[in-house]
Amino acid sequence: MNALLIENLQKTYKNGHVALKGISLTVKKGDFFALLGPNGAGKSTTIGIICSLVNKTSGKVFVFDTDIDVDFQTAKSRIGLVPQEFNFSVFEPVEEILINQAGFYGINRTEARKRAEYYLKKLELWDKRRTIPKELSGGMKRRLMIARALVHEPELLILDEPTAGVDIELRRTMWQFLRDINQQGVTIILTTHYLEEAEMLCKKIAIIDEGNIIEDTTMKNLLNKLNKETFVLTVEGSLEHLPATGDYTLRCVDESTLEAEIIKGQSLNALFDILSSQNIKVLSMRNKTNRLEELYVNLITNSSNKSSVLT
């Protein structure tokens, strides 16, 4: 079953800006799906249309096989949204925000209170239940947005840059939380600018650029497209000259750091053997950039070049 099916979705804003040029997308039930793209690519417009915050120009959107043009109420009852910007009422304490949100989904106050308590405890906000949002830290506000989106227990959770501006420790806690709810059966669509986050969490990925989907595949397939990877090697002692390594391309960053480009088909073991034969001992190794990041930049650059040729 599809959690989300988008067919030929187009959006032209009143000022004439064409945000979506007929995108189609399928997200299967249970997926952890990444929707990536640069700023202004059309990610938030797509999410806005799915959640009824933006009017579409044309195209079709189905949420769990329900056409939003036919029965938007049923479709909306199955979606939870974590928006990009904080959008709380300044007057309402944390607990009340959750109770009210549940109420908008038709959940009575007794049940809403129980759910608010559960999610606030789960996201470590229970102690702050009487606090108003402006007195919360950035990380707490992000967690509150997630709790608010979950209080009606949606089957499809859409997160628009949920970890923007969040410190790494909290980000990791949130990743684990999202993994857990995905394993419990909640389909998740995530947009993020942290590509390692998408690589770590998502099984499927779509990349949108200038209103077009330029890639829609599994994370594994996408990463297989990577032709070369750059590794940073830290070596013991000081290098006097760049070692001779045959087909391998090496660059010297400083006297004890090398950058090695490994083309698809080349072996890292063979490189280590060559270095070892020259008495160069590798102490540590890491990717220069995230693998997905390298691919992403290539895809976006190619897409931009194509469109600039066309125009």
Added chain:
Amino acid sequence: MAIKNVVALKTIVIKEVLRFSRIWVQTILPPAITMTLYFVIFGKLIGSQISKMDGFEYIEYIVPGLILMSVITNSYANVVSSFFSAKFQGHIEEMLVSPTPGYIILLGFITGGLCRGLAVGSVVMLVSFFFVDFRVHSVLVTIFVLLLTSILFSLAGFINAIYAKSFDDISIVPSFVLTPLIYLGGVFYSVNMLSEFWQAVSLANPILYMVNAFRFGLLGVSDIDLTLALSMVFAFTVALFGFCLYLLNKGVGIRA
């Protein structure tokens, strides 16, 4: 789905009532003070120098208009400020992403406006008992006009909030349209005192019908035929409700 809609409506109403109750010093107290001043200055001090109007002391004559004035301004202010703030702070999205239908959202905000309008109206009525001793002529007409007027101006506030893009936009209409209409709507005088020309002009003011219908409810006197007055108020209310619902469902001012 119907039960869920009732729960959603209840949620919006509780949210709205809590909103203005939390800041009662800004929402309930000021109108009570202002109206007390009106009663003292226009009613007691100046009013004592004015002859009877339609058989009533001047202070008695202006009580219905003053109560209705506070209901109108507070119903309007509640909805315009609440809905615009929800738009401005972005938390209107909490409702928009939910399955709550447009008419429930509209009814919720109107009920919020109604509650504040009636709360302030009740306080002003209580204050008026310190200055005048009157009996309600028709409870039914009084309540009916009070409710319709409050709903009508809640709807007007909603339209203002839908189109408003800044906080200036939500103060322009009350200052430049609502206040003149109220003051020229027969709150402080009988339109029969005006020349024929200005009487005819006054008939274009919807507030004139409400003030007179309410005055009939409280005192039993009116410059306008009661059936005409009630029909006008009812027609305005139905028309504005339809227009608000159209704007909301279309997403004017709230959806890109």
